[in-house]
Amino acid sequence: MITIIFLGGVTALSVDGDGNIYVSDFGNTRIQMYDKTGKFVRTLGRKGQGPGEFQTPPRKVLFDSKDNPWVFDVPLTLHQFDKDGTFQKQITLKTFLQDYFISPQGSIFGTTRSLRPEPGGPKESVVKLDPEGGFVQTIAEFRGELTKSRNAIVWHRYSSQLYFSPVNTTTFCYGFSMGYRIFVADGDGKTILVIEKEEKRQSISGKEQAWIKKNSPILVQPRTRDAKPREEMVFPEYRPYFGGFMADDGGRIYVMRLKSVLDEIPEFAFDVFSKDGYYIYKMKLPFKAALIKAGFVYEIREDKETADFKIIRHKIKNWDQIKDGI
Numbered sequence: 001m002i003t004i005i006f007l008g009g010v011t012a013l014s015v016d017g018d019g020n021i022y023v024s025d026f027g028n029t030r031i032q033m034y035d036k037t038g039k040f041v042r043t044l045g046r047k048g049q050g051p052g053e054f055q056t057p058p059r060k061v062l063f064d065s066k067d068n069p070w071v072f073d074v075p076l077t078l079h080q081f082d083k084d085g086t087f088q089k090q091i092t093l094k095t096f097l098q099d100y101f102i103s104p105q106g107s108i109f110g111t112t113r114s115l116r117p118e119p120g121g122p123k124e125s126v127v128k129l130d131p132e133g134g135f136v137q138t139i140a141e142f143r144g145e146l147t148k149s150r151n152a153i154v155w156h157r158y159s160s161q162l163y164f165s166p167v168n169t170t171t172f173c174y175g176f177s178m179g180y181r182i183f184v185a186d187g188d189g190k191t192i193l194v195i196e197k198e199e200k201r202q203s204i205s206g207k208e209q210a211w212i213k214k215n216s217p218i219l220v221q222p223r224t225r226d227a228k229p230r231e232e233m234v235f236p237e238y239r240p241y242f243g244g245f246m247a248d249d250g251g252r253i254y255v256m257r258l259k260s261v262l263d264e265i266p267e268f269a270f271d272v273f274s275k276d277g278y279y280i281y282k283m284k285l286p287f288k289a290a291l292i293k294a295g296f297v298y299e300i301r302e303d304k305e306t307a308d309f310k311i312i313r314h315k316i317k318n319w320d321q322i323k324d325g326i
Contacts, residue, residue, distance in 0.1 A: 010300050010309040014061040014069075015293045016083075017249075022069060023311055026057040031071055033085065038313075042085045045071060052079055052087030065104040065169040072100055078108070078133070093133040099164040101172040103187030106131035109139070109172055111164045122146055122153060124162035126174050128189045139189045142176040145236040152227035155219040156212050157261055158204060160236050167247040167275075177240035182253065184277070195253065195277045202239040202260075209235055211261050242271075248292045250324060251275030254283070274325040281323070295319035 009026035016022070019036030022044075029047035034040055045054050054073040062070050064080075068088070071079045078091040078100070097110030108129040114122050126139040144160030146153050155161070164174040167184060171192070175182040184193035213230055220229045243258040255271040268288050272281035291298040299312045316322075 009057075010311065011057055012060045013290055013298060013300065013311055014063070015291060015298070016063050016069065017067045019294060021298075021311065021313075022061040024058050024060065029054050029057050031058055031061060031069075044069065044081055044085055045079065045087075051090060052081070054079070060099070062100065062102060062166060063169070064102050070102055072097070076133075091131075091133045093129060095127060095129060095133075095135050097127075097129075101164075101166045104170055105187055107136070107187065107189070108133065109185075109189060111162050111174065113162075124176070126162070126164065137189070139185065140174065140183065144176070144178060145234050151222070151224040152229055152232040153221040153223070154229050154233050156216040156233055158208070158212060158216075158235060158239060158258075160240055161243075163242070163244050165244075165246050165253075167251055167253065168249070173245070173247065173253060175242070175245070177242050177258070178236060178238075180241045182245065182255065182273075184253075193277050195273050197271065197279060199241055201237075204235055204239050205262075208239075208261055216261065246289070246292060249294055250322075252280075252322070252324070254289070254292060256288075274323065276325055278326045280326060292316075 011024040011026045014022045020041065021034045023032045025032050031044035033042050033044060045052050045058065047054060049055060056074045058071045058073050060072045064070060068083060069081050073079060076093040076096060078093065080088040082088055095112055097112055100108055100110035102108055110127065111124060112127055113124050123141050123143050125141045128136040128139055130136050142162050160176065160178045162174065162176050164172065166172045170187050171184055173182050173184045180197045180199050182195040183191050186192050213233055218229055240258050242255045245253055245255045247253050252275060253273045257269045257271065266286055268285050270283040271279060272283050274280050287299045287301065289297050290300045295316050296313050297316060299314065301310045301312055303310065
């Protein structure tokens with residue numbers, strides 16, 4: 001196990017093919033790179049508006065087919081660095097993306113959310129952009145329980161959501177949490193696999209709604225000045241099936257189950273699927289995994305007493321015995 005300590009917050013972490021760790025250092029608007037032993041290597045970027053500089057704390061680092069790091073800087077900028085940390089180029093996106101994937105052909109895929117007051121309420125979409133950041137097409141579109149008629153759109157722990165994750169350097173996956181279906185697509189955006197799991201719907205109790213209205217972190221898009229976010233909450237018909245997913249370097253997909261907000265047990269459950277889409281395991285961890293790769297599971301842990309954030313890498317002892325299929 002290794003531990004890396006940060007002050008000021010961590011937004012995400014990534015690991016390249018050599019095991020180097022890239023941490024999005026929120027407090028200092030930069031990326032910190034460490035080798036696989038936890039030794040500091042270099043800094044990528046800094047706060048600013050010049051080439052390779054970030055206007056906001058970078059949200060994520062991904063790697064292309066040559067293992068070069070790409071850094072997503074909100075609102076609309078992708079920065080490419082080479083493996084030695086040298087800035088290469090910058091792409092200005094014409095569409096705001098919440099997540100992204102870069103295909104070997106240079107196409108950019110990701111999710112976007114429309115907040116326009118349109119019939120059926122706001123939509124969430126998977127879209128394809130060209131290598132210069134221009135819009136090409138919508139791959140998929142989903143609508144949840146949120147409507148256009150309210151004074152504010154409020155996202156909370158039980159809100160339906162579109163999740164997205166790279167699987168490897170040539171494929172990505174996505175799924176809308178109100179249905180247990182995960183779509184795997186290739187570098188052209190074509191669906192090559194659909195993963196489905198039959199699950200019973202879980203109703204949302206009055207106690208759960210009350211807890212969320214009082215305690216849940218929320219994201220608010222106000223529409224009027226007198227909007228009262230806690231009163232504007234909308235709940236879906238039933239509890240979403242999952243709260244995110246990720247893939248390891250073997251192509252296995254880990255779907256994090258969304259448990260009741262009333263469940264105080266510090267445990268996170270994952271459904272694990274093989275690269276061919278077969279359900280192979282149910283996995284439980286005493287913490288929320290941020291990343292699983294090359295025999296390790298990574299955790300971002302906040303120490304509320306010291307305000308430190310720790311990147312902790314745990315070794316998976318039976319990694320070589322984990323199945324690749326049925």
